[in-house]
Amino acid sequence: MNEDDRRLAQALHRAADAFPMSPAPVDAVMRRGRVLSRRRRARAGGAWAAALVAATTLGALTGQGTHDGTAPVPPATAMPSPPPTSSPPQQGAQRVRAYEQVPIGHGLRMALLPEGRQSYVVGQGDLTRPIELARAHAGGDSLNLGGISSGTSTVAQGVVCTGAFRTRTPPARLVIQVGNGTPHEAQLLVLQGDPGWGAYHAFLDGVPQDATLTVTALAPDGHVLARLRTEAPR
Amino acid sequence: MKTDAEAEFGAFMVSRWHRMLRTAHLLTGHHHDAEDLVQTALAKAYARWERVRRSDDPDAYVWRIMINANRDRLRVPRAREWLTNRFPEAAASERADSITEHSALMAALARLPQRQRAVVVLRYLEDRSESEVAALLGTRVGTVRSHAARALRKLRAEPAVTGRDGGPVPLERSEAVREEVRR
Numbered sequence: 001m002n003e004d005d006r007r008l009a010q011a012l013h014r015a016a017d018a019f020p021m022s023p024a025p026v027d028a029v030m031r032r033g034r035v036l037s038r039r040r041r042a043r044a045g046g047a048w049a050a051a052l053v054a055a056t057t058l059g060a061l062t063g064q065g066t067h068d069g070t071a072p073v074p075p076a077t078a079m080p081s082p083p084p085t086s087s088p089p090q091q092g093a094q095r096v097r098a099y100e101q102v103p104i105g106h107g108l109r110m111a112l113l114p115e116g117r118q119s120y121v122v123g124q125g126d127l128t129r130p131i132e133l134a135r136a137h138a139g140g141d142s143l144n145l146g147g148i149s150s151g152t153s154t155v156a157q158g159v160v161c162t163g164a165f166r167t168r169t170p171p172a173r174l175v176i177q178v179g180n181g182t183p184h185e186a187q188l189l190v191l192q193g194d195p196g197w198g199a200y201h202a203f204l205d206g207v208p209q210d211a212t213l214t215v216t217a218l219a220p221d222g223h224v225l226a227r228l229r230t231e232a233p234r
Numbered sequence: 235m236k237t238d239a240e241a242e243f244g245a246f247m248v249s250r251w252h253r254m255l256r257t258a259h260l261l262t263g264h265h266h267d268a269e270d271l272v273q274t275a276l277a278k279a280y281a282r283w284e285r286v287r288r289s290d291d292p293d294a295y296v297w298r299i300m301i302n303a304n305r306d307r308l309r310v311p312r313a314r315e316w317l318t319n320r321f322p323e324a325a326a327s328e329r330a331d332s333i334t335e336h337s338a339l340m341a342a343l344a345r346l347p348q349r350q351r352a353v354v355v356l357r358y359l360e361d362r363s364e365s366e367v368a369a370l371l372g373t374r375v376g377t378v379r380s381h382a383a384r385a386l387r388k389l390r391a392e393p394a395v396t397g398r399d400g401g402p403v404p405l406e407r408s409e410a411v412r413e414e415v416r417r
Binding site: 004008012015016020021024025026028033036040 | 252273283359
């Protein structure tokens with residue numbers, strides 16, 4: 001290894017040493033592993049069922065051709081809108097200043113950063129140091145256009161769901177649905193100056209293990225701008 | 235009561251966790267992302283543990299899972315999320331300097347394409363040979379060499395790497411860190 005390579009290796013070691021070390025979460029990882037195993041087994045069983053359904057459907061279509069010999073065209077599908085929410089829908093986002101520590105309830109605050117894009121900080125108490133650290137690590141775009149991110153924080157009363165969105169037009173609303181439950185209306189925050197992205201937060205009474213979270217951003221006319229389906233993190 | 239497989243996996247995970255986390259920190263640049271990456275990789279390893287434990291090199295198998303999970307992670311849109319209840323408390327006296335150097339090198343790493351970054355981290359943090367890196371990335375030694383050469387050209391332009399950051403680390407500490415990585 002030459003001198004330059006040695007310096008690089010040393011710099012990388014120092015950089016790696018600067019990060020914190022946490023204890024190994026063995027039980028949590030094994031739970032996730034079991035969920036993956038169950039899904040893999042379910043997919044293997046579902047693949048056979050799907051192939052069977054496809055075969056029978058194809059047979060039905062070709063058998064039901066119109067009198068001129070062409071098969072009927074299945075109807076065009078669009079992303080379905082979520083069911084009505086439990087609270088009145090909020091129209092539009094709250095505009096905030098860069099780094100402004102906005103209270104979002106349950107002792108939490110949220111701050112949006114202009115550095116990088118789609119960067120925000122959320123937590124309890126004073127966020128000054130986390131904001132400084134986040135600014136130091138900010139990169140470029142984190143979300144593709146039409147993308148949504150999601151994360152959860154457990155509080156005494158339940159779970160706070162936060163995330164960011166990046167859509168072509170600003171969403172009028174964003175709703176979060178746990179499994180097939182009633183959707184919750186999220187509060188939207190955007191930086192002043194219309195940067196093309198924003199953040200959201202919503203309080204959820206409880207999120208069962210293995211639950212699916214569906215986060216949907218809606219345009220003023222109600223059509224779906226973006227949707228994310230994710231498993232609730234542990 | 236834990237089964238033999240669970241106990242074996244638990245021991246494997248505890249002994250590899252810190253090594254994997256160090257690597258993941260430099261692959262992702264974010265503490266939260268790094269933890270998530272290592273947990274994802276180990277969960278996938280646990281889901282196929284019988285296959286992993288029977289392989290010729292379980293470590294290489296799991297590292298490949300982590301490298302591939304990082305590649306997949308970069309394809310999925312996500313925001314930088316900083317949850318302060320999971321964030322480190324750095325020593326106050328070192329914080330300003332370490333943040334400056336750390337941020338400069340991490341920014342330079344972040345500008346590298348994903349494959350070049352992985353090559354740099356595996357070669358120079360983990361001290362792996364070109365053939366080991368090629369096997370982990372599923373590519374040829376020549377490709378690893380060209381990724382490394384391109385990445386080094388970009389990184390050498392970074393002050394944190396060329397030595398204008400206060401000088402090299404004493405050789406004893408560097409050797410001790412390499413020994414920990416190798417273990």
